[in-house]
Amino acid sequence: xxxxxxxxxxxxxxxxxxxxxxxxxxxxxxxxxxxxxxxxxxxxxxxxxxxxxxxxxxxxxxxxxxxxxxxxxxxxxxxxxxxxxxxxxxxxxxxxxxxxxxxxxxxxxxxxxxxxxxxxxxxxxxxxxxxxxxxxxxxxxxxxxxxxxxxxxxxxxxxxxxxxxxxxxxxxxxxxxxxxxxxxxxxxxxxxxxxxxxxxxxxxxxxxxxxxxxxxxxxxxxxxxxxxxxxxxxxxxxxxxxxxxxxxxxxxxxxxxxxxxxxxxxxxxxxxxxxxxxxxxxxxxxxxxxxxxxxxxxxxxxxxxxxxxxxxxxxxxxxxxxxxxxxxxxxxxxxxxxxxxxxxxxxxxxxxxxxxxxxxxxxxxxxxxxxxxxxxxx
Numbered sequence: 001x002x003x004x005x006x007x008x009x010x011x012x013x014x015x016x017x018x019x020x021x022x023x024x025x026x027x028x029x030x031x032x033x034x035x036x037x038x039x040x041x042x043x044x045x046x047x048x049x050x051x052x053x054x055x056x057x058x059x060x061x062x063x064x065x066x067x068x069x070x071x072x073x074x075x076x077x078x079x080x081x082x083x084x085x086x087x088x089x090x091x092x093x094x095x096x097x098x099x100x101x102x103x104x105x106x107x108x109x110x111x112x113x114x115x116x117x118x119x120x121x122x123x124x125x126x127x128x129x130x131x132x133x134x135x136x137x138x139x140x141x142x143x144x145x146x147x148x149x150x151x152x153x154x155x156x157x158x159x160x161x162x163x164x165x166x167x168x169x170x171x172x173x174x175x176x177x178x179x180x181x182x183x184x185x186x187x188x189x190x191x192x193x194x195x196x197x198x199x200x201x202x203x204x205x206x207x208x209x210x211x212x213x214x215x216x217x218x219x220x221x222x223x224x225x226x227x228x229x230x231x232x233x234x235x236x237x238x239x240x241x242x243x244x245x246x247x248x249x250x251x252x253x254x255x256x257x258x259x260x261x262x263x264x265x266x267x268x269x270x271x272x273x274x275x276x277x278x279x280x281x282x283x284x285x286x287x288x289x290x291x292x293x294x295x296x297x298x299x300x301x302x303x304x305x306x307x308x309x310x311x312x313x314x315x316x317x318x319x320x321x322x323x324x325x326x327x328x329x330x331x332x333x334x335x336x337x338x339x340x341x342x343x344x345x346x347x348x349x350x351x352x353x354x355x356x357x358x359x360x361x362x363x364x365x366x367x368x369x370x371x372x373x374x375x376x377x378x
Contacts, residue, residue: 004199006072006094006296008032011051013067013074015058015085017044019340019350020272020288021077023280025049027288033296036071038063043343046077058085068092073295075250079106079270080150096199096295097250097270104246105270108149108180118245120238120265123257125182134167134181141183146170149178158216160184185259190266191225192255193239194276196290196300199249203240204290204300206283208232209275211255214378217348221275221311222365223282227258234263242268251291274313274350281336281355282309307357310368314352318376319345329371334358 006012009032014021017039025035025046037050040057047053052070054063059082067074073094076086079102086099104110115122124140126133135141146167148157159170161181171179190212195205210225211218225232239254242265253273255266272287279286285293285301293301318324329335339352354371358364372378 004297009034010072010296011036011070012292012295013038013071013089014046014050014077015039015074015081016077017041017046017050017053018077019045019342021046022049022340023272023277023288024075024077024291027286028292031289031292033292036067038067045341048341058082064088075271075291075295076102077271094295097248097252098246101246101248101250102270105268106150108147108267109178111267112180112182114246115242115265118241120241121263122265123182123185123259125180128167128171128179128181130176131168131171134164134171137163141181142167143184144181145184146174147180147182148174149180156216185257185264188258188261189225189227190255190257191227191231191235191263192221192253192273192275193235194251194253194273194279194287195236195239195243196251196287196294196303197243197248198294198300199297201244202300203243204303205236205239206276206279206287206303207305208235209278211275215348217315217350218274218313219378220313220368220372221278221309222361223278223305223309223311224361226361231258231263238263238265250294251287274353275311277338277353278309278311278355279303280338282307282357308359308361308364309355309357310361310364311353311355312368312372312377313350314339314354314375314377315347316345316349316351317347319351320347324375328374329354332356332367332371334364334367335371 011034014037017037022045028035034051036052037046038054056063090099143162146159161167192209197203207224210222212220251272253269257264276287284304334357336355356364356368
């Protein structure tokens, strides 16, 4: 083994305490590592099960000092960690992915320009710094979607606009923040690819997932995607190109649109992704173990699927009449239920997911839709 490998029971650092951080802690614990989570929420799902929970803001000087002196390596579960925090830590210890890669992913303008300048296929777009930058009616960008450059996710910070007047109104609602105006596409479907890249440049990737959304939030992922082989191959090729051009180390998710048969890059996430939760139950190595492996310098795990899978998100909406009736869905023998231990259920909040496994993708999809209906989702 390389001298650069960090072995158990080393302490690892996690910036962020949501469900992605929780699954990282679980994977790290199973491999013998300890984890310190930095998250200001006293009820954070990852903080509840971490060895150490630093319950302070992400820029707290004492907490950052603790991380740099007690952790062998540090990663993140979300891209909106303050850039200054990542830059500070990266000067003092191993941080993967790099602060630069996270900075590109957390800013839609930097992200879109990176895709375009890398020669990747993207939908037509324009950067909007002020209201005067909004194009007049009749151009190629209407109807379009106006998206804030920072801190938008799960449909938040986005508005569909049919013309300049609607775009100006939406821009004003967003407080005049820098935005990206992107042409609305005629979508066939959406797919995503999740890969892992180590410090030596080795890459493994999980099968392409076919994703559908409800109110801007991921609803269902079907794996492998019911798409032509050309889409499978091209999506993996483009995702690998992105990782290589960023010199990325870690787990990376890349989302794509398929429009009129053409594959277009939508956005990326410098971390494990909701559409990769199926890997927990359906793959030899899941995305969170890959995150641990890339962080500590271990060889990448085998991403091979051993079952077809359909993942369904469970949002807080179904708690409106109290605790959901889990008994009915748990009667499905090949259903795997994962609840995130969140303190409070709210509409639109991701509270858990379930994954249906099987040997035929259409049968698995039908069973997943039945279980989804039994829970009252949608």
